[in-house]
Amino acid sequence: MKKRKTPLVEAVKRKTLSEEVIDHIIQLLIDGTLKPGDKLPSEVELSEMLSVSRPVLREAMSSLDSLGMIHRKTRGGTYFSKKIGSRPFSIMLALSAGDIVEIVESRMALELGLVTLAAENITAEELDTLSQTIEKMSVKQKGYTKYDREFHRIIALSGSRTIFEGMVDAILTAFDKTLSEIKEKEHETTLKHHRNIYQALKKRSPMEAFTHMYEHMNFVRHRILTAFHKNTGESE
Amino acid sequence: MKKRKTPLVEAVKRKTLSEEVIDHIIQLLIDGTLKPGDKLPSEVELSEMLSVSRPVLREAMSSLDSLGMIHRKTRGGTYFSKKIGSRPFSIMLALSAGDIVEIVESRMALELGLVTLAAENITAEELDTLSQTIEKMSVKQKGYTKYDREFHRIIALSGSRTIFEGMVDAILTAFDKTLSEIKEKEHETTLKHHRNIYQALKKRSPMEAFTHMYEHMNFVRHRILTAFHKNTGESE
DNA sequence: ATAAGTATATTTGTCATACAATAAAACCAA
DNA sequence: TTGGTTTTATTGTATGACAAATATACTTAT
Numbered sequence: 001m002k003k004r005k006t007p008l009v010e011a012v013k014r015k016t017l018s019e020e021v022i023d024h025i026i027q028l029l030i031d032g033t034l035k036p037g038d039k040l041p042s043e044v045e046l047s048e049m050l051s052v053s054r055p056v057l058r059e060a061m062s063s064l065d066s067l068g069m070i071h072r073k074t075r076g077g078t079y080f081s082k083k084i085g086s087r088p089f090s091i092m093l094a095l096s097a098g099d100i101v102e103i104v105e106s107r108m109a110l111e112l113g114l115v116t117l118a119a120e121n122i123t124a125e126e127l128d129t130l131s132q133t134i135e136k137m138s139v140k141q142k143g144y145t146k147y148d149r150e151f152h153r154i155i156a157l158s159g160s161r162t163i164f165e166g167m168v169d170a171i172l173t174a175f176d177k178t179l180s181e182i183k184e185k186e187h188e189t190t191l192k193h194h195r196n197i198y199q200a201l202k203k204r205s206p207m208e209a210f211t212h213m214y215e216h217m218n219f220v221r222h223r224i225l226t227a228f229h230k231n232t233g234e235s236e
Numbered sequence: 237m238k239k240r241k242t243p244l245v246e247a248v249k250r251k252t253l254s255e256e257v258i259d260h261i262i263q264l265l266i267d268g269t270l271k272p273g274d275k276l277p278s279e280v281e282l283s284e285m286l287s288v289s290r291p292v293l294r295e296a297m298s299s300l301d302s303l304g305m306i307h308r309k310t311r312g313g314t315y316f317s318k319k320i321g322s323r324p325f326s327i328m329l330a331l332s333a334g335d336i337v338e339i340v341e342s343r344m345a346l347e348l349g350l351v352t353l354a355a356e357n358i359t360a361e362e363l364d365t366l367s368q369t370i371e372k373m374s375v376k377q378k379g380y381t382k383y384d385r386e387f388h389r390i391i392a393l394s395g396s397r398t399i400f401e402g403m404v405d406a407i408l409t410a411f412d413k414t415l416s417e418i419k420e421k422e423h424e425t426t427l428k429h430h431r432n433i434y435q436a437l438k439k440r441s442p443m444e445a446f447t448h449m450y451e452h453m454n455f456v457r458h459r460i461l462t463a464f465h466k467n468t469g470e471s472e
Numbered sequence: 473a474t475a476a477g478t479a480t481a482t483t484t485g486t487c488a489t490a491c492a493a494t495a496a497a498a499c500c501a502a
Numbered sequence: 503t504t505g506g507t508t509t510t511a512t513t514g515t516a517t518g519a520c521a522a523a524t525a526t527a528c529t530t531a532t
Contacts, residue, residue, distance in 0.1 A: 013309065014494095016514065018298055026330040036331055042483060053516045055291050058485090059298035062254055066299035067327055073249070074484045075524040084328055089399070091303055092320055094262040095272055096398050105353060106397040113349030116450065117341060161342040162332050163325070163407075171399075210446060214352065250523095252485065278512060289487045294513090310494040310513045 017052050021060035024050060026069065029080065036082040040070065043078075066091070068166060083162060089170035096174075100228055103178050107171050108217045110164070111156055112210060115197070118159030119209035122201050126158050130201070134194050141187060149176065151194055155201070155213075179224060189219065253288050257296035260286060262305065265316065276306065276314040302327070304402060319398060325406035332410075336464055339414050343407050344453045346400070347392055348446060351433070354395030355445035358437050362394050366437070370430050377423060385412070387430055391437070391449075415460060425455065 015023075025046075028034040041049065047057040061078065064070045068084035096102040130151060137147040149172055156168040193216035200208035251259075261282075264270040277285065283293040297314065300306045304320035332338040366387060373383040385408055392404040429452035436444035 018514090019302075022302065022327065026327055029330040030333045032334065044483085055294070055517090056515060058291075059295055059514095061484095062295035062299050063302035064327075066255075066258065067302060067324055069327060069331065072484065073524080074522065075482060075526095077483065077525095081331065084331065088303055088324065088328075091258065091262055091300075091305060092324070092399055094265040095305065095317065095320065097266045098268065102397045102399075106399050109346075109349035109353050109395060109397065109400060111349070112352050112446075113345035113347070116348050117345050159345060161338045161345065163328055163338075163342050163403075164345060167399075206450065207447065210348075210450075211443065214442065214446075254485090280512085291488090292486065295485095297513095308513065309496095311496055311511060312494085313496095313512065 017056045018059040018063065021046075021050055021052060021057060022063055025060065025064065034080060036080050038080050040078040040080065084166040086166040086169040086173070089167045090173065093170055093174045098178070100178060100224065103171070103174050104221050104224055107175050108221065110167060110171055111152060111217065112213055114156045114159035114164065114168075115201075115213040116159065116206045116210045118155050119201050119204055119206040120159075122155075122158050122204070126154055127198070127202055130154055130198055134191065134198060137194070138191055142184065144187070145176070145184060148190065148194075155197070186219075186223065190216075193219065253292045254295035254299065257282075257286055257288060257293060258299055261296065261300060270316060272316050272318040274316050276316065278313065320402040322402040322405040322409070325403045326409065329406055329410045334414070336414060336460065339407070339410050340457050340460055343411050344457065346403060346407055347388060347453065348449055350392045350395035350400065350404075351437075351449040352395065352442045352446045354391050355437050355440055355442040356395075358391075358394050358440070362390055363434070363438055366390055366434055370427065370434060373430070374427055380423070381412075384426065384430075391433070422455075422459065426452075429455065 025040070029036070034040070040046065043054055043057055043061065047054045050057065061070065061072065065072060066088060068081055068088045070078050070080055072078045093103075093106075096106070133147045133151040133154070137144045137151070140147070153168060153172060156172075157165060160168060193212065196212040197209060197216065200212050261276070265272070270276070276282065279290055279293055279297065283290045286293065297306065297308065301308060302324060304317055304324045306314050307317055308314045329339075329342075332342070369383040369387040369390070373380045373387070376383070389404060389408060392408075393401060396404060429448065432448040433445060433452065436448050
């Protein structure tokens, strides 16, 4: 019989220096010492303050940069970001590369939550822009993907908080990349759904907005998964 | 009068080498060369393959590590992760440090979307664990936060896809940290809401699950924001 | 005095090298 | 085979030097 493979305690991997530096720097935000938009000390200053070498300090800064927490410019210095941006999420989504269900249902979860919040506070301008996307889409039988995406994007961003803003574009992009071929069908149904969602948002009704978005997303998901299974012969 | 400050083209900040390395490595996932769980070449091999110095290569690896895309062990090598984990999201949430509305509504958006998907596929085991949290909570008048959180966590994870899994714990933790003092009130109402949500999930009814979760979240949000404004005297 | 052009200096970006720390793998002995 | 020891591969940390970009200070010409 095999010996135990998993040790009793979870083998606490000691933190590296650069990880500790990351903690130390974000602590500046948490305790309010610095705020989004503020400038950080230079690399040499920081590395001296924290008693680490510059490479270690730079590994931490590179991490914070790729997380969208800071941005750096040669000679310009380093600043805390005000928004995260979409890049970190786009990278993360690579772990789900090619997994259609993952992408579709991630988008579903995201948009269902955000359309609800959007309905609570959507502005007149956003409503106006929304109706324009519907108009433009209605006069095109082909090549309307752009307006379709814009419709969803406006709603999602309207309901977004900082952490979700970057995620919206990342997921929409991943969606488009993964499903480039399947789209551009069911023009009328899509249009009808969009109009329903728009009316619910105009009424500032979260429940109705959710209901219609769920109907729409269910439709989109079903269409995609059906097309996918037809292509592959339902291997799983 | 001042000269124009913003150039016509958006000053495309040239990518650093470590950013290009990041792109190159995640491309291995996107084109399917490697999969989550697979081992990557060693740092020296990679730095030779990509013709960059080891520090630059390490900055990229550090970034991917902090994004939860890889994990590294001395002598053990580097592997693509299967899950993202909560750490990157916890760091990102530091940008919203102290902003109660941000935290509360981020959690709202997240849970509203996920409870809907959870209702579609929740397992019997998850339902059972859920009902246990309700039971345990019902017999405690104080110190039930643990079971409250567990209830929400099970649901959110049940509806989660890879990208959201880490986010759940990150947001729940941020929520608890930000609102440590305000909680532990309205025991009966909370319990009632949880039971409603549970019943809807048991029925596998996404619409009802959403409805009851929205009611619950609205209740929680209102309670928190009211308590907050009372404390601060609505300065903004 | 103002504007434009130039030089300077600061900050991030990259490289090469060396050694430390960890732990997997190979080896050896009972 | 088992258990302990040695070796070795891999990541972790440090130092130093130079390159590239650009904000700032300075100089010059109009």
